[in-house]
Amino acid sequence: MNENKFMSAFKQNAIWLVFFVEIAIFAYFNPKFLSLANVVNISRQVSYYGIASIGMTFVILIAGIDLSIGSIIALVNVVCAYLMMNMGWNMWLAILVSIIMAILIGVLNGWMVASIGIPAIIATFASQTVFRGCAYLLSGGLPIPGVVLEHPTFGFFARWSLNRWEIFKAMGDIGLIPICAIIMVICFAVGSFILNKSYFGRYFYAIGGNEEASELSGIRVNKMKYLIYALSGFFAGLAGIVLLSRSGSAQSTAAIGFEFEVITCVVLGGVSVAGGIGRMSGVIAGVLIIGSLKSGMIMMNVSEYTQMVVQGLVLAVAVGVDCFSKKRQAS
Amino acid sequence: MYEIDGILTPYFSETDPEKRLIILDKMPDNEALDFIREVYEDRYSDHEKKGRKNVDWWLWRCICLQLLYGRGSFFIFRAFKRHEINAILNELRMNDNDDFHIRILYHEYRNTARRYLSTCKSSGYASSFMGFKQADDKEKIYRACQDIWQMSKGIAISESLEIQNKMKVWINAFHDELMDYDDICRDEYERLDRN
DSSP states (O other), X not given: OHHHHHHHHHXXXXXXXXXXXXXXXXXXHOGGGGSHHHHHHHHHHHHHHHHHHHHHXXXXXXXXXXXXXXXXXXXXXXXXXXXXXXXXXXXXXXXXXXXXXXXXXXXXXXXXXXXXXXXXXXXXXXXXXXXXXXXXXXXXXOOBOOOOOIIIIIHHXXXXXXXXXXXXXXXSEETTEEHHHHHHHHHHHHHHHHHHHSHHHHHHHHHHHOHHHHHHHTOOHHHHHHHHHHHHHHHHHHHHHHHHHHHSSBOXXXXXXXXXXXXXXXXXXXXXXXXXXXXXXXXXHHHHHHHHHHHHHHHTTOOHHHHHHHHHHHHHHHHHHXXXXXXXXXX | OOOOOGGGHXXXXXXXXXXXXXXXXXXXXXXXXXXXXXXXXXXXXXXXXXXXXXXXXXXXXXXXXXXXXXXXXXXXXXXHHHHHHXXXXXXXXXXXXXHHHHHHHHHHHHHHHHHHXXXXXXXXXXXXXXXXXXXXXXXXXXXXXXXXXXXXXXXXXXXXXXXXXXXXHHHHHHHHHHHHHOTTHHHHHHHHHHO
């Protein structure tokens, strides 16, 4: 029994072993991989993947999928920038409106999936196309440059720390830690709380495990689906704002193919595409693995096309392992 | 071991709460009626007080037991997990030692398991890849065995002897119901036991 418990604990945390092995390999080939500057850079790069992956985790846990998050990010980028730069809105108000819009897109996805009964993959693919088109229409296909979100909002904490100790860098960092990474950590904490400590989290697992039994036991499955897709929209919107704060320029072409990278992070983290199985700690590991992989490949001068091949293979392997383990359990 | 008056059989065979209530209302007075009614009220009431109708609280607690089985028991959280399991066992009246009550509860537990198993034939059950690949009948049966085992014996043997003893009737009821479900369940249950 103890051996079984050990093996089960090992299997649950094996993803972290993969992460550390990956780090060791990249550090062996390029010692600068573990430099502070690169670690900070990775944390900055993975932040918006991480934030979006929380919503995607909820969706995949109920055996759904959300292919619209890349388009939500692009639209949030464009709308927020448009409201600020072209209409002179206050930045907080522009962010608020953009995120509410992202939530409403999530609700629309939920409505198509839960009430109309369109398969999630088709419904969210339709959303992806529609809202990417909206982003092109609003921006005219041109970038909206000069968007500064770090001052006076995201930079608030940075300036606060600068005034106090004067040893910290400003421009969006608290000390050495990028604010976007702090936002990601807070989001992961909230996501973990929802999954592990709230009734909602338990409902997500239950719906993914056996939807009909969940319905009979009293869970309002359709309402939950609305909520989950709305949460996915919210986290995608937040990721869009973080991306905008980093790039300083809104582009309707932003985050193309982003949903597949997020799905890779989530599935790699052990969330089953069949639903009902997965943990937030695994997703964190998945996000870090993909972030490190991208950074490591760039440092090793691997071409962008090869990186795409590798990422595709990682997704195939992650889904393959999940399907294989399911098949082995059943046989 | 858990024999009951034959007059109660239709009530315990039915899984639909409304039909069960009709059977219960039509039932002639007998010694079990008060307790059965009490259990009925307990099982189908909204314990979370969210104003929901059609709640099967016991079925929900079954699902919770299965979810707790799947949750890792890192030593810091083990005490919380055990506390929650104990709370569920109390809600499911597993601390009731009255012989007569145990017999009624055994059949109510079997009814809960039957209601769960009735959902295991739906098209979406055990499907994979976001519902695109539907499971065949055999896959569904294997998955149902796994679910039933996890929410009864699986969760019990992963915990203390005290919990195992408390869950004895529950485990027996779920086991017996599963054995009536399909012929291949016996082998699968034993395989799960061995693993």
